Amino acid sequence: MSGAGGASRAGWEHAATPSGADPIRLADFEALALAKLPPGTGAYYSGAANDEVTLRDNTAAFDRWRFVPRIGVEIRGRDASVDVLGRRWPSPFMVAPMALHRLADPEGELAVARACAERGLVFCLSTVGSATIEDVAATGAACWFQLYLLDDEGRNRDLLARAEASGYEALVFTMDAPILGRRERDIRTGFSLPPGVTYANIRRGALKRDDTYGDDEFKPSNTWDDLEWVVGATRLPVVVKGVLHPADAVRALDLGAAAVDVSNHGGRQLDRSIAAIDALPAVVDAVAGRAPVLLDSGVRRGTDVLAALALGARGVMLGRPVLWSLAWGREAGVARALDLLAAEVHLALGLAGLRSPAEASRELLVHAPG
């Protein structure tokens, strides 16, 4: 991948020629995006539920881990790639499913998917995305489709059939959001969809999704029966997103899921849920190697990715920084964000004395003193 910096010493020379206020780390994109976006959109992207305790804890929890790196290792030629559900990812991350990229940029999901396609990274399209399943597939990106169940079996089948016909490689069934958390920033801004931005894959009616703007077309609870239905209704491998309890990970796999994603939805659902990275070790233990475990919520650094790998994740999903980088610099902005993270992962592996993600183990980490 172009910015991964395989041969360079620091690893990110290709990714960035920083001048002035240009972003040089993923967190930098937030302020740059918020300065450009209408306040309601910025609040919708950056906000989370209630007091946003979990939002803050997702990043703070990464900061509580410390590495115990190894020295003396030949790290030239190290390789950050991982295998996930039959595809080799060049770096151990993909783009998380997120609604409405066109609030940030007219090309929206298509711009993000193109940046992914150029790098061989997987893009996940949300049910409530603002570009069609077919148009996203046409970018050439390796795509996953994220499903929110609608309250209509025929329409759910139609979404699955379209994703399959368009060559999507996996189905992400998000189980932590049948009803929405209370996003108070959206209430304060009175957020609603601006003209010209639509839920492109849901053809009927004025679909609404939030307590500020209703959620009347979605199935208002997701049960294990629903997971069984989804597994039976698609030939794609099913990734259950939103797992925090180890017993739920086991249940999902018992019912036919091919992978689980440890996530608290970026703090947008139940506030004061456990940070994803803190939930990961028990889930990994319970899964016991039966299936890949992914993680999202709070990933901002290559060292976050490394911590997730060390605690047993196969890879991670990158969330908000993708939207912020899209808002800041369109497709080139996303490219820069993806390259920065890939370069940081490559650097972190080397500095930790690892030649590949598979060498990352719990020995690499201790809790910070105090």
Ligand SMILES: Cc1cc2nc3c(=O)[nH]c(=O)nc-3n(C[C@H](O)[C@H](O)[C@H](O)COP(=O)(O)O)c2cc1C
């Ligand atoms: C604006 C926004 C929209 C989102 N939309 C969806 C969605 O449609 N489906 C879904 O499964 N998750 C959705 N998520 C959650 C992300 O997939 C992911 O879990 C979360 O962003 C991770 O937290 P982070 O971005 O702080 O790292 C959304 C997140 C944000 C910020």
